[in-house]
Amino acid sequence: MALLELEGVTKQFGGLTAVSNVSFAVAEGQIVGLIGPNGAGKTTLFNMINGFLKPTAGQIRFRGERIDGLKPHKVCRMGLARTFQVVKPLQRMTVLDNVLASSFLRFPARADAERNAWEVLEFTGLTPVANTVSKGLPLGLRKRLEIARALATRPALILLDEACAGLNPTELDESIRIIRKIRETGTTVLIIEHHMKVIMSISDHIVVLNYGEKIAEGSPEEVARNPAVIQAYLGGEAAHA
Amino acid sequence: MVQLEVFLQTLVSGLLLGGLYALIGLGMTLIMGVMKIINLAHGELMMVAMYIAFWLFHLLGMDPYVTLLVTVPALFVLGVFIQKTLISPVLKVDSILPENQVILTVGIGMVLQNLATLFFTSDYRSTPVDYASDAWYLSDWWRSSPIELSFSVPWVVSFGFAVAITAALWWFLQRTDAGKAIRATAQDKDAAILMGVNVERMTVVTFGLGAALVGAAGSLFIPMYYLYPALGGRFTLIAFVITILGGLGSTQGAIIGGLILGVFESMTATYVGMGWAPVGRFLVFVACLIFLPGGVAGLMRRR
Amino acid sequence: MASAAQTLGRYRTAAAVVVGLAVIPLVPGLNSSYVLHMLILMLMWSVIGMAWNLLGGYCGQVSFGHAAFFGLGAYTGGILYYHLGWSAWWGLPVGMVVVALGALGVGYICLRLRGPYFALGTLAMGEVLRVTAENLEWLTEGTRGIMLETRTWVAKEPFYYVILAIAVASFVVLEVMVRSKWGYYFVAIREDQDAAESLGIDTTLYKNIALVVSAVLTGVAGAFYTCYMGYIDPEIVFALHDVSIVAIMVVMVGGVATRWGPLVGAVIMILLSEVVRTLPYIGRAHQTLFGILLIVIIIFLPNGVVGDFRKMMRFFLGRSKPAGAGGV
Ligand SMILES: Nc1ncnc2c1ncn2[C@@H]1O[C@H](COP(=O)(O)OP(=O)(O)O)[C@@H](O)[C@H]1O
Ligand SMILES: [Mg+2]
Numbered sequence: 001m002a003l004l005e006l007e008g009v010t011k012q013f014g015g016l017t018a019v020s021n022v023s024f025a026v027a028e029g030q031i032v033g034l035i036g037p038n039g040a041g042k043t044t045l046f047n048m049i050n051g052f053l054k055p056t057a058g059q060i061r062f063r064g065e066r067i068d069g070l071k072p073h074k075v076c077r078m079g080l081a082r083t084f085q086v087v088k089p090l091q092r093m094t095v096l097d098n099v100l101a102s103s104f105l106r107f108p109a110r111a112d113a114e115r116n117a118w119e120v121l122e123f124t125g126l127t128p129v130a131n132t133v134s135k136g137l138p139l140g141l142r143k144r145l146e147i148a149r150a151l152a153t154r155p156a157l158i159l160l161d162e163a164c165a166g167l168n169p170t171e172l173d174e175s176i177r178i179i180r181k182i183r184e185t186g187t188t189v190l191i192i193e194h195h196m197k198v199i200m201s202i203s204d205h206i207v208v209l210n211y212g213e214k215i216a217e218g219s220p221e222e223v224a225r226n227p228a229v230i231q232a233y234l235g236g237e238a239a240h241a
Numbered sequence: 242m243v244q245l246e247v248f249l250q251t252l253v254s255g256l257l258l259g260g261l262y263a264l265i266g267l268g269m270t271l272i273m274g275v276m277k278i279i280n281l282a283h284g285e286l287m288m289v290a291m292y293i294a295f296w297l298f299h300l301l302g303m304d305p306y307v308t309l310l311v312t313v314p315a316l317f318v319l320g321v322f323i324q325k326t327l328i329s330p331v332l333k334v335d336s337i338l339p340e341n342q343v344i345l346t347v348g349i350g351m352v353l354q355n356l357a358t359l360f361f362t363s364d365y366r367s368t369p370v371d372y373a374s375d376a377w378y379l380s381d382w383w384r385s386s387p388i389e390l391s392f393s394v395p396w397v398v399s400f401g402f403a404v405a406i407t408a409a410l411w412w413f414l415q416r417t418d419a420g421k422a423i424r425a426t427a428q429d430k431d432a433a434i435l436m437g438v439n440v441e442r443m444t445v446v447t448f449g450l451g452a453a454l455v456g457a458a459g460s461l462f463i464p465m466y467y468l469y470p471a472l473g474g475r476f477t478l479i480a481f482v483i484t485i486l487g488g489l490g491s492t493q494g495a496i497i498g499g500l501i502l503g504v505f506e507s508m509t510a511t512y513v514g515m516g517w518a519p520v521g522r523f524l525v526f527v528a529c530l531i532f533l534p535g536g537v538a539g540l541m542r543r544r
Numbered sequence: 545m546a547s548a549a550q551t552l553g554r555y556r557t558a559a560a561v562v563v564g565l566a567v568i569p570l571v572p573g574l575n576s577s578y579v580l581h582m583l584i585l586m587l588m589w590s591v592i593g594m595a596w597n598l599l600g601g602y603c604g605q606v607s608f609g610h611a612a613f614f615g616l617g618a619y620t621g622g623i624l625y626y627h628l629g630w631s632a633w634w635g636l637p638v639g640m641v642v643v644a645l646g647a648l649g650v651g652y653i654c655l656r657l658r659g660p661y662f663a664l665g666t667l668a669m670g671e672v673l674r675v676t677a678e679n680l681e682w683l684t685e686g687t688r689g690i691m692l693e694t695r696t697w698v699a700k701e702p703f704y705y706v707i708l709a710i711a712v713a714s715f716v717v718l719e720v721m722v723r724s725k726w727g728y729y730f731v732a733i734r735e736d737q738d739a740a741e742s743l744g745i746d747t748t749l750y751k752n753i754a755l756v757v758s759a760v761l762t763g764v765a766g767a768f769y770t771c772y773m774g775y776i777d778p779e780i781v782f783a784l785h786d787v788s789i790v791a792i793m794v795v796m797v798g799g800v801a802t803r804w805g806p807l808v809g810a811v812i813m814i815l816l817s818e819v820v821r822t823l824p825y826i827g828r829a830h831q832t833l834f835g836i837l838l839i840v841i842i843i844f845l846p847n848g849v850v851g852d853f854r855k856m857m858r859f860f861l862g863r864s865k866p867a868g869a870g871g872v
Contacts, residue, residue: 052741071741071746071748073741073743073746076742076743076744077744081742081744082742088738089736090731090739090740092337092731092735093731093732097728097731101728101729101731101732101740101745102743102744102745104728104729105743105744105745110724110725150743152743153743153744279660279663279664327839330843331842334843334846335846336800336842336846337601337604337801337847338600338601338604339659340606340660340663341842343608343660343663344796344838344842345838345839347608347789347838348834348835348836348838349835349839350835351785351789351831351834351835351838352835352836355830355832355835359832474785478667478668481664482668485661514679516675516678516679517679520672520675520676520679523671523672524672527665527669527672530653530654530656530657530661531653
């Protein structure tokens, strides 16, 4: 049984169908890439998986249980965490307190929560800025904080929404290393990413959305060769690759 | 028959009241739509306009409807002043609670109300126009009418002015460049900036316009209502109930919301008791929050 | 994170303040009934301020309707006294239950709203209760109000110690809550509700907790008010400006989301209103100055006297000192 299964998931906003009849599965231990042009419906799909939006139709199952329509905090409690494309740090709290706030979910006792928070900070390389108020962080570190906070809830599956967008090359390498490390520690990853080189190199499996519909799915090589994908999204860039 | 008569009379009074309410709601909703702030000094602005009209009537013998020529520009200037010197700086202040701006408008309202108390005492003041209790009757036009309805002259005239001002506003928003810029700002600030709209200027104009509208309402209310400094607070509440009822930032919604509230209050006063009218007002508000989150405007969109 | 020394220092200050307050009635010269009256009002308002601060300052849900809870507490005591002949002091325990239920009702309606709309929703609730209390004459005696025939004590000292105990208890309750996991959850909700929800925080539950605790403390202050003043009417205890807005002012003036802000704010506000009241002409319109103060604070000291203390000192002393950033 796959860790996460989507079956015929559809979301309409008034007349606009943002996500249309999308089905795919994420197997445990994989890194799955979700790609597609801007406005393809990727973030909307994340919002449905994590519970901010209720699908107009279709089912979402996590470890075999229906989670569509559950509130986000319940979904998180079940072991499914996410990050936001537009980062949402708890602005007036320090980096440590940000991570601590989400550590309490699994570690109600203060001391345990603190230990967990420091561990996650170390894991994501944020220890040096632990006591910085998060509002003052540069974008690269705020993106990293998003990941750290999600990890602090000790998820089985983490959804990363453009966690690498806007990073400089050094930060990008660091983030790729962290994402690989996340998978090594047993957390499955579903990642939205525009950076083709990144997504092709780290994904085990890729799902492609265009105008809300799934147009292709498969290994990076298969997707890169798929004519529909090349036409809709990758264009000349991938054809030459 | 008597019951029908009472019902229709109540309905008529409610609609006349609602027309004026719509004017108040329009100003509030414009400010809300463009600036995304809630102006809890709205009723107090109207109170200021009413004092202006009151004194013009008593000192210069000006008819309340003529005072519109003074109150509207005066309130526009006051609105611009408040926006420039107080609200705009606060929108730039970094604070823990973004609701700061609402609290700020509360402070402004308090100052206005209490300054009025200082200068004019808290006495109730009336503006005795000679047509205050004149009325037109249904039987004047329709001799054999089975029922009798009265139409108070000042209410009907004020209603007429309110409709005319609303129509003028409509024209302004739809047809003029400034109006279009205001609507663009309300819809999407960033897009408006890209389109070359001077957003800063538009917010100032909008606040002035909102104040001018409620100022007009002040002149229109003065022939019928007693005036006292605390009256503003009551109308601030009315304004935001209308805005919520109509759908935040929606102009059509504010008009319909004003009419609904007017009729509802008038019905509550007739059938439940005078003292309960404010409760009715808030029940509408609460029901709206629970059952109709987008207000009337949301309902219209859904169709 | 606080070091052990800081923790000790924190409670040493608190202990010193409590001891100081407890001995005041024993100090000759300070134990006049006028001074005690002022102190009682300051303590009562600091309780309301602390309560508002929990919901507004920490949890970020700005209420414009705390008069609803103050009035419910006050009227619980008043009604028990008037209709059942019980001591109005029963208003404290019974009022806690009544107010908690009322707060759940208010929460059901208002907590789905965000930001300024929550503020307006609570404002409406306060007004609904005021008008209801004015009209439900069989229960509340309407605008005539309820008067206690006799007050429990003639002297101020007992009242003073009662409200001091309430204030200390409130302080401790809030301190424990804010330093615990709940405090982190409240601030997380304030800073970003969506982020908090997605990190596994049941935002609806925790907002309700903050609201109920805040309301109950405010209700206790209201019940105390009935016993102390001996007279209540809807215009007084359900007042929008004189209760709901003053509650906000106490916290804004003292410092939002600061430990001592509510107490400092209450002291300033009571002193100020006393001074204003004695001014010959202005007194009638004491809120003019309140309004101006509110505007000035919002523009120049957005974090209040406590939160912006350094900034204020810099302004007055013309010295510059680096300001620290306040976290939780
Ligand atoms: N809450 C919403 N209401 C209406 N339309 C929305 C909403 N959220 C997203 N959309 C629309 O759905 C489409 C997909 O958006 P999104 O999921 O953000 O795309 P992506 O993340 O792939 O760039 C876009 O056309 C967007 O405008
Ligand atoms: Mg997106």
